[in-house]
Amino acid sequence: MIRLTDIDKYYDSKFQRTFVLKGINITVNDGEFLSVMGPSGSGKSTLLNIIGLLDTPSAGNYHLYDEPVLDLKEKKKVEYHRNFMGFIFQAYHLIEEMTVYENIETPLIYKGVKNKDRKAMVADLLDRFNMVAKKDLFPAQLSGGQQQLVGIARAIVGKPKLLLADEPTGNLHSSQGEMIMDVLKTLNEEGMTIIQVTHNEKFANYGKRIVRLEDGLIRTDEIVK
Template structure:
């Protein structure tokens, strides 16, 4: 499904080249749940952004379903984002002028989902995340944890084939974090491919595979017989 071959990401200054990722060879099969771990600055978020077509490598090859995607036009990337991928960002990226309900509904509008179906899908997530009472509030009226929940709901409402999650539980207290990880585990059981970046060893173990980055290199790539949670 995903194949990265000899991926480098670097920045050139006048006197030196600084690598963020170096010689990354990485494959993900459909239906996997992969956790990416590593210290700050190890390249985790950059790797996730390249997979999500939000950043481009300096060198290397990226194939998605056996199609090279590095030279895609912007319109084609938007179609992948709209119909194939879901994103959970550390920085939320909620639309400030929209209510909680509207933020969650927006991906469904872009996908062309009918109004009645949209209402049912949004209502289900609002109920699941205990956010019904917040549905008419705007992001600035929410706590950081509540904004994170809205961002997660927006990412999964359209049941994307591939979910990319950058520290999905980073702003949540432990109970909320476990609830979100249980949601992700169930979505994975239903067939969704999930790649998450996390610092949390316990939540990393929700995945069936843990990849550890250090200094832009993959140091370990460990498959687990089953999730340890």
């Protein structure tokens, strides 16, 4: 499904080349649940952004279902984002002028889901995340943890084939975090491919495989026992 070959990401200054990622080779199969770990600055979020077609590597190749995707036109990338990928961002990226309900509903509108079906899908997630009472509030009226829950609901409402999650439980207290990880585990069991970046060893083990980055290099790539 995903194949990265000899991926580098670097920035050049006048006298120096600084690598964020170096020589990354990784394959992710359909239906995998991969956790990416490593210290701050090890390149985890950059790797996720490259896989999500939000950033471009400096060198190397990226194939998605055997299609080279690094040189895709912007319109095609938008199609992938709309119909194939879901994103959970550390910074939420909620639309401030929209209510909780409208934020969660937005990806379904872009996908052309019928109004009746949209209502049922959004209602299901609001109920699952205990946020029915918050549905008419705006992001600024929510705590950081509540905003994170809305961001997660928005990312998964359309059942994307690939979910990219950057610290999905970072702003949640432990019981909320476990609830979200249980939801992700269920989605994975239903066939969704998930790649998560996390600092939490316990939550990393919800994945079936853990890749550890250090200084932009893959140090280990192990199946979870």
